[in-house]
Amino acid sequence: MKLLAVCLGNICRSPMAEGALRARLDAAGLDWVETDSAGTGGWHAGEAPDRRAIACARGHGVDIGGLRARKLKASDFEYFDWLLCADVQNLIDARRIAPIGLAEKAVLLLDWAGVEPEGEVADPYYGDTSDFERTWTEVDAAAQRIAVRIGNTQERVSWERP
Template sequence: MKLLVVCLGNICRSPMGEGALRARIGEAGLDSWVQVDSAGTSGHWHAGRSPDPRAVACARGHGVDISGQRARQLLAADFEEYDLILCADGDNLRDAQALAPAGLAARAVLWLPWAGINGSDVIPDPYYGDMKDFEHSWALIDAAAQVTVRRLSRREDSGIIPA
């Protein structure tokens, strides 16, 4: 199983999502068969750059190191490689689906609704905010990561992994 977390620039939300998922997948002992990466729909702005220092600090504050990640742009080929593309918001979902090869657009989903997180469809972009905004985004991301791992762990009723 391969998961790809997607936001706009791949320097805030998606690196935190990748980090949170990796941590939760590792805790659940699923790291031998679940792989995670991240990308940005407009990743060309930041390609090759480290995550935003505030994202790194936020994740580190929750025991997750994302400092080694590097931004990259979402590619059409990612739809062939990844089973599920978890998008941070509707704009990124739309942009991702527009890039998808024929028949593969359904692999991209809004992460929070897919995970069953009530109250929001969007992981807000904290880039223009302060650490409080990064913490708010982290809370949503980590909640979604926890539910994602539960869905992957319960094979019979996951909706993802056949029994």
């Protein structure tokens, strides 16, 4: 299974989600699940995550400092099984570039993980440390649920929504 976390600039929410997913999946022995992240906007391409996101993840034992931002591309819909979007606007923007018949691979992260129906991950960019902690709590809760669900199903190819 291949999972892509998606947010706007790929420097806060989606790299934090990628890091949380990687950590939770690895801890559950699900290292065969591939994770990555991207942004619907490309202005941060090549940059490391926001220093506050790096510090927050590090505080939870997860290193995301080596990640680099990249822009979402249409071919991501062909490569990844699921594109896990942080919020509705990024979901809409992601689906706009999807090849015909693949738009439904883009879903809301918190909804797909079973954390919160139609839930959106808070954008901490204009906030402070507490906002980054809130975002971490949300993406880590999603990562925990995803690890449990994948571990329970042992499905390596595709996965229906709950």
